Amino acid sequence: MPVLFDEMFTADQQVRAHYQPFHDWLKQQPDNFMASKREEADLIFRRVGITFAVYGDDAGTERLIPFDQIPRIIPAHEWKTLQAGLKQRVRALNMFIHDVYHEQAIIKAGVVPPEYILGNSQYRPEMRGLNVPNDVYAHVAGVDVVRAGKADGSGDYYVLEDNLRVPSGVSYMLENRKMMMRLFPDLFVNNRIAPIAHYPDVLLDSLRAVAPVGVDDPTVVVLTPGIYNSAYFEHAFLAQQMGVELVEGKDLFVDDHTVYMKTTQGPRRVDVIYRRLDDDFLDPLAFRPDSALGVPGLMSVYREGRVTLTNAIGTGVADDKAIYTFVPDMVRFYLSEEPILNNVPTWQCRKPEDLSYVLANLPDLVVKEVHGAGGYGMLVGPAATQAEIEHFRQLLKASPGNYIAQPTLALSACPTFVESGIAPRHIDLRPFVLSGKGISVVPGGLTRVALKEGSLVVNSSQGGGTKDTWVLEG
Template identity: 75%
Template sequence: MTQTFFNEMFERGEFDARGTTAAALMRSGEPRAHYREYFEWMSGEAGQQTQKKRAEVDAIFRRSGITFAVYGEKDQTGAGTERTIPFDVIPRVIQAQEWSKLERGLRQRVSALNRFIHDIYHKQEIIKHGIVPAAQIFSNAQYRPVMQGVNVARDTYAHIAGIDVVRAGEGEFYVLEDNLRVPSGVSYMLENRKMMMRLFPDLFVRNRVAAVAHYPDLLLESLRSAAPAGADNPTVVLLTPGIYNSAYFEHAFLAQQMGIVLVEGQDLFVENDYLYMRTTQGPHRVDVIYRRVDDDFLDPLTFRPDSTLGVAGLMNVYRKGNVTLCNAVGTGVADDKSIYPYVPEMVRFYLGEEPLLNNVPTWICRKPDDLAYVLDHLPELVVKETHGAGGYGMLIGPASTSAEIEAFRLALVANPDKYIAQPTLSLSTCPTWVESGIAPRHIDLRPFVLSGKDVRMVPGGLTRVALREGSLVVNSSQGGGTKDTWVLER
């Protein structure tokens, strides 16, 4: 592992000037300052041991239960197949000043989104001013009429937000999408850091990497600050759908890290307009639920009557202000992909500021002119379902067959309201260890923004990497992996 190796990769065009070079290498092939310590370490004897240590990662993750379920694949019991997310030992490194700018933009964006959700369920000023069309709200599958006029603690709806950002063009960050309902992945951010520190402790002596281990403390503080008035020592629980949920490891992990009880719907009950948890010492009042259950399953008396995951009567307690749900019911109206194009205007409308982070240019297919453009340029575009997630329901035009493009064309013509389209960005890449050696792979970043008494973040996030050559899809369900994200303190 030498600098010559990286130079050769650059000369072969495996690192492009706007992508990986912006992150790791200069055009000369020399590492940028914030990657220099890592590449020097890799060029020494320590780097020679990396290949052996890579083999330890999967075994350690599986032994620790760090897995996710793939619903489309079944094991012998009929449950989703358990997988570990591939972990790459080459970190993604971000400079301190770069992170500072990104953090300011994320705080601004999430503040505006919280203002938007509150407005939608109260005065609806943004609709009255003609900034967001009423149809985009009231026909949205995530709009919850039951929340109209309901006041929530601190007017905060998205207590935990996972904002997906990518670097493109000349190295600037763009927001790809906002995840405000039940965003996942933070446990992998924390476990990735623990894994790197376990395998390569000397790297953290050579590099001043900002800590992320205090995230569970910040999360618990944010949850407690959202407690109903009068709850001086609030009881917080984490509500999970159960062990068969794909993110169950994260649910159990975060509950353990925060020192709170992990509960299922059957562990809770409503009495006299309050929520209680069954314990061996008798009923115990619950003040805050960090819920990892979708809206539709929270209360069979309000939403799906066939749900066994929630608590009968929970919404009545919530509306009366006797329990706080984090994130709030109805928050999904703001992370729908058809609402995403309006977020920059939300920043201007609610905060009176110019957005610090740009959206990816977006065509809204319900608009006839936008639809016509998209249909004419399908082989060049990325088309997404407005309610899609996990990398499903997408067309990546340049990587698709003619048959796939034509199938999407028919779907667009039949249901244009269900889709948006975006240009295929020249996403940044990062050196990644794959079977053939070290090669560039496309990455994104999901920082986590906590809103409560204050808007807070840890310096870092979950870097996801598309392990297949040329792929732009980083989701774990689609074969993606993860990296540790280093924000340097100097």
């Protein structure tokens, strides 16, 4: 049985060295202090309007993501490894995407079987042979990392998934930090915490670096599906922080091989679109014809290299859960390096021998849809009822290729405020990796926490909360 790794305490209840100052501080706070600070935080989040919409609720229903005041702290040496591993991974993934739309060397070398790529619904034939600036496809990657305990009491980081399409959450990373500094300024005096507020600057730099060839002073915009999208707050936030326009599809049009936005002074050319819209909705002429969110003709301008889309079209081929298993091989293949970060062992249900193992061990495994996201459509074996397990057994038998399975990791836990006081809750970490000219990672990421006791599902749509993430400076 896996061993629980607690971020703050060792197995014999000693405070870990990097948590000691915070732990001492927390002990000194009067009883009601943290509770009153929590109310203050809720009030501010509401007033500022840091909310997200929940699909399935009434249109326009806005909720707060619960914010926990106990930070997740990462010591400097751990971050150094994580950062190197993340950069390495994203570099390899970008090379992989370039390869699958060009020479397909990785297929020819027999490292990845062709059906995993060419038979993938996220593979976009439209991208074949197309060159994108700096060969960067995944300009913004949100790599989900978890830590799992080992028998010797230590904990290893594992990459759970590489989100290469339109990963979200970075605004919460930034707002959580702002909130912590507002609520507890003294903590920041007494701890050496790496700052993160420059993320929008780095993002803008990365976006400008991939402007179409010959454009010196590119016009960058953020493309949002609109105010009812669950991540609308983030879209507006990033546009404002970067000082660029936030546009919807209806604000843009294509004329004479150029994308324009409609302004009060007439049309203005757009060069780089940070789109927060899935491929399928970008251009009704090229993809889903019923999309009212996109821009007719956008794809043709893109193919001519006269506008840059970030992330590029077709990155989904590299972040589904079946391709995931090959990422360590990609690192070796493209970079001739050993992967720094671990993958979680994964069974491919499309392989008969893996499927029979999975079917025989369902109560111990986590089963996920290959293209699933947001914590929907997954089975957490140890927490599931008999009926849920049987339901998944049928699903697996019906379309095994749709699923992968992984051992149930004991995600590390971090002390968290809950109704009964402070108790450990499982967490993950989503650092954001930016690629433009080079690759950079702002120290930290979004820490999500499963607020329900024992739950391993951290998604905000499933009752997860968030924490500030501190990377300590060495």
